[in-house]
Amino acid sequence: MSTPLVELRSVRKSFGGIRAVDDVNLSLWPGEVVAVLGHNGAGKSTLMKALAGAYAIDEGEIRINGERATIARPSDAQALGVEAIHQTLALADNLDSVANLFLGRELKTRWGTLDDFAMEKAAREVFRQLNPNFRNIRVPVRALSGGQRQVVAISRAIHYRARALIMDEPCAALGPEETRMVHELVRRLKAAGVGIFLITHDMPDVFGLSDRLCVMKNGRAVGTYRTADVTEDEVLGMIIAGRKVTRVPEALAAEAAA
Numbered sequence: 001m002s003t004p005l006v007e008l009r010s011v012r013k014s015f016g017g018i019r020a021v022d023d024v025n026l027s028l029w030p031g032e033v034v035a036v037l038g039h040n041g042a043g044k045s046t047l048m049k050a051l052a053g054a055y056a057i058d059e060g061e062i063r064i065n066g067e068r069a070t071i072a073r074p075s076d077a078q079a080l081g082v083e084a085i086h087q088t089l090a091l092a093d094n095l096d097s098v099a100n101l102f103l104g105r106e107l108k109t110r111w112g113t114l115d116d117f118a119m120e121k122a123a124r125e126v127f128r129q130l131n132p133n134f135r136n137i138r139v140p141v142r143a144l145s146g147g148q149r150q151v152v153a154i155s156r157a158i159h160y161r162a163r164a165l166i167m168d169e170p171c172a173a174l175g176p177e178e179t180r181m182v183h184e185l186v187r188r189l190k191a192a193g194v195g196i197f198l199i200t201h202d203m204p205d206v207f208g209l210s211d212r213l214c215v216m217k218n219g220r221a222v223g224t225y226r227t228a229d230v231t232e233d234e235v236l237g238m239i240i241a242g243r244k245v246t247r248v249p250e251a252l253a254a255e256a257a258a
């Protein structure tokens, strides 16, 4: 049996009197997509931000590759191979894709100048792996489509060796063609063994991409199931009414590894 990439055990996080995340257990395995669902305010972002190092947890533990991790800031998470891709993508719009890939971590020549040649070569290689049709790497990212911007943001994470990705509504503003492209990208990442937590409200994303899903409500996990085991109505019942599915067993860490 392999080890989960990420294990969140009895995680709690409050803001003042609000229990944003209340005793949540969730795991992520290599090459797995786990959808994290719930209404606004359910606690999805807080849980994922804790994993990404934006907030320290109050109680519980985070294990990465089987070892207990202390994640107090984003650089701690990144050093452990966990990267979050925010909905805003955090790209520098006036710079091209190559410059965005290396933003803040530019390659230098031995004379201390920017090594444009090396950066472009490395960038082409990363973009080629993720999307062979992606060619506009020298135009400002402002001019790219939403789907291409996703490619740039994801490439940055992959280039820095992310093994676990947190994606926040990656298809929210995209048309059908671009959505297909991002779905294809997620499948490529899966095939490469990357684990993905996918925060989404979109049922086609959930049923088209995820292996398991976890529904949250009022800071608690309503249930975690194999996506193939549950229907869309059952998922909506969990999101809206907090109604757990009893027809099939839950799929927590141990079952997922079987």
Ligand SMILES: Nc1ncnc2c1ncn2[C@@H]1O[C@H](COP(=O)(O)OP(=O)(O)OP(=O)(O)O)[C@@H](O)[C@H]1O
Binding pocket: 015, 018, 019, 020, 021, 038, 039, 040, 041, 042, 043, 044, 045, 046, 047
């Ligand atoms: N920085 C913060 N300070 C105070 N309260 C917060 C903070 N962040 C989140 N909360 C509260 O914690 C609860 C969970 O919010 P969270 O953003 O995690 O939910 P969510 O499921 O991600 O919702 P959304 O889909 O709107 O992002 C909410 O009651 C929210 O108001």
